[in-house]
Amino acid sequence: MTQPLVAIEGLSAISTRDGGAPVLRDVSLTLEKGEVRGLVGESGAGKSTIAKALLGILPSTVKVTGGFIRFEGRDLLAMPRRELSDLMGRDITLIPQDPQTALNPARRIEAQLTDGLRLKLGMGKAAAHERALQLLDEVQIRNPERVLNAYPHELSGGMRQRILIASAFALNPKLVVADEPTTALDVTVQKEILRLIRRMQEAHGTAVIFVTHDLGVVAKICDRVTLLYAGKVIEDGATADMLTQPKHIYTSALIAAGPRYDRPNAGLEPVPEAVFRQLRAEIGIAERRV
Amino acid sequence: MAEIVTTTADAPVPLRSLPMKTIKPLLREPRVVIAGGFLILLLLIAIFAPYIAPKDPLEQDLMLGNMPPVTSPGAEPGYYLGTDDLGRDVLSRVLYGSRIALTVAFVAASLSAIIGTLMGLAAGWYGGWADRIISRLVDIWMAFPPVLLSVLLVAVLGSGLHSVIAAIVIIDWTRFCRVVRAETMAQARLDYVMAAETIGFSRSHILWREILPNVAPVLIALVSLEMGIAVIVEAILSFVGLSLSSDIPTWGGMIAQGRQMIHQGWWVFVFPLIALFATVLAFNQLGNGLRKALDPVMRR
Numbered sequence: 001m002t003q004p005l006v007a008i009e010g011l012s013a014i015s016t017r018d019g020g021a022p023v024l025r026d027v028s029l030t031l032e033k034g035e036v037r038g039l040v041g042e043s044g045a046g047k048s049t050i051a052k053a054l055l056g057i058l059p060s061t062v063k064v065t066g067g068f069i070r071f072e073g074r075d076l077l078a079m080p081r082r083e084l085s086d087l088m089g090r091d092i093t094l095i096p097q098d099p100q101t102a103l104n105p106a107r108r109i110e111a112q113l114t115d116g117l118r119l120k121l122g123m124g125k126a127a128a129h130e131r132a133l134q135l136l137d138e139v140q141i142r143n144p145e146r147v148l149n150a151y152p153h154e155l156s157g158g159m160r161q162r163i164l165i166a167s168a169f170a171l172n173p174k175l176v177v178a179d180e181p182t183t184a185l186d187v188t189v190q191k192e193i194l195r196l197i198r199r200m201q202e203a204h205g206t207a208v209i210f211v212t213h214d215l216g217v218v219a220k221i222c223d224r225v226t227l228l229y230a231g232k233v234i235e236d237g238a239t240a241d242m243l244t245q246p247k248h249i250y251t252s253a254l255i256a257a258g259p260r261y262d263r264p265n266a267g268l269e270p271v272p273e274a275v276f277r278q279l280r281a282e283i284g285i286a287e288r289r290v
Numbered sequence: 291m292a293e294i295v296t297t298t299a300d301a302p303v304p305l306r307s308l309p310m311k312t313i314k315p316l317l318r319e320p321r322v323v324i325a326g327g328f329l330i331l332l333l334l335i336a337i338f339a340p341y342i343a344p345k346d347p348l349e350q351d352l353m354l355g356n357m358p359p360v361t362s363p364g365a366e367p368g369y370y371l372g373t374d375d376l377g378r379d380v381l382s383r384v385l386y387g388s389r390i391a392l393t394v395a396f397v398a399a400s401l402s403a404i405i406g407t408l409m410g411l412a413a414g415w416y417g418g419w420a421d422r423i424i425s426r427l428v429d430i431w432m433a434f435p436p437v438l439l440s441v442l443l444v445a446v447l448g449s450g451l452h453s454v455i456a457a458i459v460i461i462d463w464t465r466f467c468r469v470v471r472a473e474t475m476a477q478a479r480l481d482y483v484m485a486a487e488t489i490g491f492s493r494s495h496i497l498w499r500e501i502l503p504n505v506a507p508v509l510i511a512l513v514s515l516e517m518g519i520a521v522i523v524e525a526i527l528s529f530v531g532l533s534l535s536s537d538i539p540t541w542g543g544m545i546a547q548g549r550q551m552i553h554q555g556w557w558v559f560v561f562p563l564i565a566l567f568a569t570v571l572a573f574n575q576l577g578n579g580l581r582k583a584l585d586p587v588m589r590r
Contacts, residue, residue: 055488057488089489090490093489097481103482104486116489120490164485167485
């Protein structure tokens with residue numbers, strides 16, 4: 001009984017809009033129960049495509065050309081629509097990227113927070129209300145009654161992100177896909193939110209796929225990291241190992257490119273062009289795709 | 291008229307909070323209060339015209355033709371805004387004229403809003419073939435000159451209130467369709483729609499329950515502007531004699547009648563024109579005011 005929660009095997013996809021350009025090249029990765037996995041890479045590396053594939057919301061412009069995504073052994077890509085939508089929102093949920101737009105401005109927080117509870121668990125209004133209060137308490141929101149009654153534009157960005165986290169964990173999912181949940185927040189709030197996600201994840205025993213481009217965020221929250229470039233897995237391993245003993249030259253170049261708080265005057269080191277040249281040669285692409 | 295295509299940087303304010311939360315900012319917007327107040331007054335006048343009007347608007351008295359308004363010397367007492375060449379009371383006719391104007395405004399604007407919104411939502415949300423067909427249809431529609439088309443339509447459908455309303459709806463649904471389509475597409479790109487999808491809501495549920503409430507503020511403002519347009523179109527059709535029989539008092543008909551005898555009596559021409567002007571202005575100002583008040587970005 002050592003079946004992983006998620007097993008992506010040889011997943012390849014192309015963009016139908018971009019003249020069939022590959023967006024994922026033979027991606028394989030496994031995710032154990034309760035594990036926090038970082039998906040790291042620059043824009044266009046394919047991290048969001050993997051996240052969307054896991055959530056069953058691949059845009060129509062992306063076509064999967066090979067491979068499987070197995071969730072508890074079941075192939076998500078071959079699953080009937082009905083079964084898939086039952087799974088989504090119950091076992092697999094999303095923490096969206098931008099708290100400004102991820103809550104519907106026309107609906108009260110209570111309605112949005114209880115959507116999943118009422119749709120998937122068939123909870124009544126009163127029961128859902130109780131659960132919502134509990135959830136807000138769990139994500140440390142004071143004044144939960146007032147917040148439930150509010151509209152999103154009356155709340156701060158950090159508050160909204162907390163609500164989105166509460167909403168993602170509301171049904172005790174097995175997997176939460178966090179799509180750059182801290183990118184739109186300022187740094188002080190960012191830290192709190194990361195801590196909160198980690199705490200919720202531990203309390204619920206949930207596995208988390210954490211999509212980000214920020215190695216600093218990865219270091220704070222992820223058990224393991226998968227580094228992608230141009231749709232290909234470059235390096236995969238435990239966070240501590242990868243950050244201290246990177247195996248691939250791209251990984252070390254990325255680490256070197258980050259700001260160093262211990263040497264504030266050292267300046268930033270961009271990833272050298274030679275590294276990209278090597279990457280492209282390895283993957284077998286002619287020009288740099290962004 | 292101004293086209294309102296709000297690309298939403300920040301989303302419009304909720305419609306469902308209609309109790310005090312939405313009404314308060316509306317009351318802070320002077321244009322909404324003044325224009326809205328005027329239109330409510332006009333609506334009351336239209337409803338209670340038989341009790342308010344001092345005379346029967348159809349009653350002719352050839353002995354009292356072309357009487358000037360009360361402020362001029364030689365005015366006939368009781369005829370405050372004078373009489374036309376057939377001796378009919380101008381004030382009563384202007385008051386009664388509001389009935390046709392408002393009926394056309396409300397019915398035509400609502401119908402074109404409903405049809406245009408349904409088409410716009412379908413095109414903007416489902417995309418693909420629905421969008422292609424509806425968008426081409428709108429393109430073809432917009433290639434016709436609107437006034438010419440309405441004259442043509444009424445000529446074909448026959449004159450009468452129904453034809454006037456039908457002509458306005460047939461022409462103006464595109465206005466709603468375009469705005470709603472653009473707004474729906476903008477909303478569909480926002481994360482809350484994706485979040486609703488990942489919860490497992492159906493496409494139609496997301497359209498009606500998540501997207502439509504966010505399109506509504508733009509729609510409400512547009513309906514108000516459309517009412518102004520409908521009043522104008524009705525007046526134009528009355529002016530060229532295609533709306534209603536000349537017995538029934540309409541502002542456009544009165545303007546046409548007054549234009550021919552402007553040298554004998556300016557008042558027959560001027561007063562319905564003022565009523566028309568004020569009404570259209572009020573609808574436009576209300577529309578712009580609502581747009582501003584319902585949009586939290588502009589409100590701040």
